[in-house]
Amino acid sequence: MLEAAHGRAPAVASAIRRVVNPENMIFTYQGDGDLASIGMAETVHACMRGENITIIFINNGIYGMTGGQMAPTTMPGEKATTCVYGRDPKVNGNPVRMAEMLATLTGPAYIERVSVYDVPHVNKAKAAIKKAFQMQMEKKGLSFIEVVANCPTNYHMTALESMKFVKEKACEFYPLGVFKDITKEEK
Amino acid sequence: MKKLWKGNEAIAEAAVAAGCRYFFGYPITPQNEIPEYLSWRLPEVGGAFIQAESEVSAINMVYGAAGAGARCMTSSSSPGISLKQEGMSYIAGAELPCVIVNIMRSGPGLGGIQPAQGDYFQATKGGGHGDYHPIVYAPSSIQEFVDITYSAFDVADKYRTPVMIIGDGMLGQMMEPAEIPPMRDLSTLPDKNDWAACGHSDGVPRIINSLRIEPEENEAFNIRLFKKYEEITKNETKCDDYMLDDAEIVFVAYGSVARICKAAVVELRAQGIKAGLIRPITLYPYPTNNIAEAAKKDCVKKFITVELSMGQMVEDVRLSVNGLKPVEFYGRSGGSVMMPGDLVKYVKEGK
Numbered sequence A: 001m002l003e004a005a006h007g008r009a010p011a012v013a014s015a016i017r018r019v020v021n022p023e024n025m026i027f028t029y030q031g032d033g034d035l036a037s038i039g040m041a042e043t044v045h046a047c048m049r050g051e052n053i054t055i056i057f058i059n060n061g062i063y064g065m066t067g068g069q070m071a072p073t074t075m076p077g078e079k080a081t082t083c084v085y086g087r088d089p090k091v092n093g094n095p096v097r098m099a100e101m102l103a104t105l106t107g108p109a110y111i112e113r114v115s116v117y118d119v120p121h122v123n124k125a126k127a128a129i130k131k132a133f134q135m136q137m138e139k140k141g142l143s144f145i146e147v148v149a150n151c152p153t154n155y156h157m158t159a160l161e162s163m164k165f166v167k168e169k170a171c172e173f174y175p176l177g178v179f180k181d182i183t184k185e186e187k
Numbered sequence B: 001m002k003k004l005w006k007g008n009e010a011i012a013e014a015a016v017a018a019g020c021r022y023f024f025g026y027p028i029t030p031q032n033e034i035p036e037y038l039s040w041r042l043p044e045v046g047g048a049f050i051q052a053e054s055e056v057s058a059i060n061m062v063y064g065a066a067g068a069g070a071r072c073m074t075s076s077s078s079p080g081i082s083l084k085q086e087g088m089s090y091i092a093g094a095e096l097p098c099v100i101v102n103i104m105r106s107g108p109g110l111g112g113i114q115p116a117q118g119d120y121f122q123a124t125k126g127g128g129h130g131d132y133h134p135i136v137y138a139p140s141s142i143q144e145f146v147d148i149t150y151s152a153f154d155v156a157d158k159y160r161t162p163v164m165i166i167g168d169g170m171l172g173q174m175m176e177p178a179e180i181p182p183m184r185d186l187s188t189l190p191d192k193n194d195w196a197a198c199g200h201s202d203g204v205p206r207i208i209n210s211l212r213i214e215p216e217e218n219e220a221f222n223i224r225l226f227k228k229y230e231e232i233t234k235n236e237t238k239c240d241d242y243m244l245d246d247a248e249i250v251f252v253a254y255g256s257v258a259r260i261c262k263a264a265v266v267e268l269r270a271q272g273i274k275a276g277l278i279r280p281i282t283l284y285p286y287p288t289n290n291i292a293e294a295a296k297k298d299c300v301k302k303f304i305t306v307e308l309s310m311g312q313m314v315e316d317v318r319l320s321v322n323g324l325k326p327v328e329f330y331g332r333s334g335g336s337v338m339m340p341g342d343l344v345k346y347v348k349e350g351k
């Protein structure tokens, strides 16, 4: 395990890919502030290079660790400590849909957005991550799994309420599904 | 009227009172209350707040706003301040006035979020590339945070230079009574029309840059910059002392640590040991003369530099004392903080 500076994991992983055995599995685990804000350049460029790594992207729409600031994935109207009246795209900019955006690139091999708000979805997320690792083992290239997740603490909700929020609000704004899959394109 | 203020929020409101209308930042503990406060406060007074995508972006927003003539500020904590160093070097190279706040945490690397003073070298010796220094203030109370923030924008404008204010997680997070000075009348702020690139129709281009590709030109600029630093050293050096007159043991400490030293001085005096304190308020320019003068006094037996680091400011204390008296170092780092009793024990037992 290597800890990367905030946002830089895809760069760190890209270099590890060149050093270790091709059989070694490499994945990054990143939040939305990490991957889609400060680390946007590293994310896009690792995808452009089509690195044979897996990126697991935990999208909870908020800066959790630092105490609830607006994230690049905070939805319009959603409150955060740096947009206390709710995100206003005119003032705070628009959120980004990373899976869709990265699917426009040639580099990535597999991009799927999943969620974990109930057991069936946890199982689907598990299957997607397994497929991502399998594709990495087959040297098919970069796989990107976006997980729409919760942060009850900074949503100021109970765990159950936050799951409901993820199901009803977040998964509507961030639709689940496969956005790119070269194994399907091959067929 | 005095009110109970949290350190970070006091800095934010003092900046607003000073006429700062633009803030660009990025979340990082333990300074989050500054961007959080200004995110709603600045729009209230007709200003603007941007949560940048990174510290690199935030400092370049400062470059843009300062270059366009606005009073502006950014804040961060150690790892984020490292990312701002490139931009700070460009700001120094383009001679732009702005204020940068560093509420320090421990390092190196990701470190921790507890108080530390490990960014002294970075702050005072330039931090970014090239020959430059920001002016660096190190307040030790919430009121001093307020007063220094309030005047920092004037100092930055006067010399067209970046000003840094450094505190630590202890000062940023604690609450104390403080009084915010009255709101500056914006029409009394310095006129930057002759140099700021804010859209002119007089046909005279205002150019904000730092590319000086001819060695002669770049050297001439650097010499002029350092002439300015001489002026700053003469006019802006600030230092405080406590029970120094007859002191035999002289602590040198800044920021939160100076308060711990003060308590140690009181306790040592109660036990019959004549201790005193020199507290640099500006870390650049450094109050070399204040320390040198103390070193010349017969009563002074030795200096003890106390820091929340492995020993950084102690180098400047040694340069100031210049071998006249012994200079010792007592430090804690990584987010650990000494107690006054630790210093008393150190003075009495040497450990």
Ligand SMILES: Cc1ncc(C[n+]2csc(CCOP(=O)(O)OP(=O)(O)O)c2C)c(N)n1
Pocket: A006, A030, A031, A032, A033, A034, A035, A058, A060, A062, A063, A064, A065, A066, A071, A151, B026, B027, B028, B029, B055, B079, B080, B083, B110
């Ligand atoms: C250069 C730098 N800037 C800021 C931080 C502070 N910081 C720590 S984690 C984090 C982001 C938290 O949000 P996210 O990546 O969405 O992850 P979450 O905590 O929500 O899982 C930030 C800004 C840092 N560690 N380094």
